[in-house]
Amino acid sequence: MAGAADDSLRDEAELIPLSALQHYVVCPRQVALIHTEQQWEESAETADGRIQHARVDQPASRRRDVVRRATGLTVRSFALGVIGRADVVEFHRRKGAADTVFPVEHKRGRPKRHDGDRVQLCAQALCLEEMLGVTVAAGALFYGQQRRRIDVAFDDALRERTRQVAAEVRELLASGRTPQPVPCPACPKCSLKPRCRPDQLGAGGGRVAAYLRRRLAADAGESEA
Template structure:
């Protein structure tokens, strides 16, 4: 697979930083399962998943805005983009999350990638955005500084290499991460099938050796 032809969903960056194996299961092996956490997240997004534009209190807001970057090979949908500033043209992306702020930077990287897309699409700097967490019902403002931008570009390259190589990383069980993952039963981190893909392992376990 030619790396220049790989288009990466922005959500894959968040998946990769949470767990590279989860990212591969979803974006290489095309597997998915839902649990209470993903269902709650889906419900939280319902309000912003319908494309529309509205203006309230002098702020124009676009929801479910399709975004992308030809230069970075990214595509995705921004939950909410507010247009603020004196001229009402400054993009301010807002991403909705079901839980609470994380110790890792996966959510920040996902939001920063949205900002990079908006900068390319609109030709204007996007210095900051916000993460809205359903559990706390509060926004956390995120500055897109040089460090976060560099990390985001690094993760884009790592995800592109993962998809290009079509290899699923081995499982590394961590209770705090794995037990809440909707792919737990498919991943089987306590009994990893090694570098054999989950699809291959399932086929073998079911006695189906046909290709």
């Protein structure tokens, strides 16, 4: 049952990819295609995003004035059940106090209507809190098309939302099933659309399932006769 995080996880091999949380908010089927069926299709958008991420994907640490900026930092949370990489984590030095930890996630496009990016960023914050033993109150999303940051506060509602999404993703991947395709606004630009075929399978999936149920029922009736 999806819900609270499983505190019993202690092996990193059991952790799911943190990036899957953002994919799940957009489309649960996409998560299963990528992580269960191991399918992937490169597109101009995904290639551009990969190139833009190359700089922040490399592990490095630089300091400017009172801010130390770490890139490509591996983060994980056994409580949340996820592991991944944070694009940028800023450590803001405070006199006489612990550094303020501030994660920044880079995105190639622009802000979206769904909260997948905010969930992904909050998951990074929860990982950092567990790893460093600190409170991470806020972070930021940097969108490449707009070239600006949007601050995100990690309030109770977003934290609970993130835990719920993580639990649902872990449940989906553990089941080994791939949800039926359901057309959504993200479909036209999804690189997996040729493999997913939501326009061909979405409506027909129910008809196929109904047909199989009828055949199974008929076969069972014949065997009993």
